[in-house]
Amino acid sequence: xxxxxxxxxxxxxxxxxxxxxxxxxxxxxxxxxxxxxxxxxxxxxxxxxxxxxxxxxxxxxxxxxxxxxxxxxxxxxxxxxxxxxxxxxxxxxxxxxxxxxxxxxxxxxxxxxxxxxxxxxxxxxxxxxxxxxxxxxxxxxxxxxxxxxxxxxxxxxxxxxxxxxxxxxxxxxxxxxxxxxxxxxxxxxxxxxxxxxxxxxxxxx
Numbered sequence: 580x581x582x583x584x585x586x587x588x589x590x591x592x593x594x595x596x597x598x599x600x601x602x603x604x605x606x607x608x609x610x611x612x613x614x615x616x617x618x619x620x621x622x623x624x625x626x627x628x629x630x631x632x633x634x635x636x637x638x639x640x641x642x643x644x645x646x647x648x649x650x651x652x653x654x655x656x657x658x659x660x661x662x663x664x665x666x667x668x669x670x671x672x673x674x675x676x677x678x679x680x681x682x683x684x685x686x687x688x689x690x691x692x693x694x695x696x697x698x699x700x701x702x703x704x705x706x707x708x709x710x711x712x713x714x715x716x717x718x719x720x721x722x723x724x725x726x727x728x729x730x731x732x733x734x735x736x737x738x739x740x741x742x743x744x745x746x747x748x749x750x751x752x753x754x755x756x757x758x759x760x761x762x763x764x765x766x767x768x769x770x771x772x773x774x775x776x777x778x779x780x781x782x783x784x
Contacts, residue, residue, distance in 0.1 A: 614656045618668040622649050625675035629682070636751055637689070638681035645674035689750035696757045697745065700738050703761060707731050707768050714771055723774050727767040734760040 626645050629635075634642040648671035655664035708731060714724050737760035744753035 612661065614659075614661050615652075615665040615668050618665055618672070619649070619652055619656065622652065622668045622671035622675065625672045625679070629675045629678045632679050632682045633686065634675075634678040634682045637685040638678040641674050641678040641681060645671045645678060648674060686748075686750060689754065690745075693741070693745055693750045693753040693757070696754055696761075697738065697741055700734060700741070700757050700761055703764060704731060704734050704738070707734070707764055710768060710771060719771070719774070723767075723771045727764075727771055730760070730764045730767045734764045736760075 622645075626642075626649060629638075629642055629645065648667050652664045652667035652671060655661070655667055707727060711724060711727050711731065714727070737756045741753040741757045744750070744756065
């Protein structure tokens with residue numbers, strides 16, 4: 580009888596060990612088969628925050644790469660390739676966070692550039708107005724004075740638009756508006772300067 584008892588105990592222990600090993604194996608396998616839902620959500624949140632910060636304009640390349648990565652992650656989840664989905668989700672999150680940081684730096688630089696451009700534009704308009712008055716007093720041809728007058732008016736409008744854009748934090752829009760109008764204004768001033776002084780009026784005999 581003691582022998583039978585020992586065999587029974589051994590069998591029970593063996594069965595218990597096998598059951599525990601099978602349970603652990605199934606649990607481990609199950610973890611590997613789960614979709615990376617949390618990581619995909621974190622990546623999407625990072626992308627949303629980057630978009631809200633203006634990364635689509637200030638850090639376009641990195642932001643676009645983040646969007647492409649999250650699309651690949653979602654496609655991999657659909658295909659049940661969860662390992663690839665995890666890799667792509669982590670890549671998307673990292674790229675989105677990098678885009679947000681890059682945007683902060685580039686926004687600060689754009690603000691400085693826009694402030695400087697606004698100051699330069701105001702000085703350029705004052706200079707252009709002075710030249711226009713001199714040209715009109717000297718009876719310069721309207722072929723040169725009319726374009727300059729028109730471009731001064733346009734520049735003043737763009738300066739006001741740039742000030743509004745700056746107030747709303749749209750630094751790139753402010754720069755685009757100023758750069759376009761200043762280029763036209765400078766071209767008109769150069770054309771006036773290149774024409775030289777008006778010819779002297781003939782005296783009547």
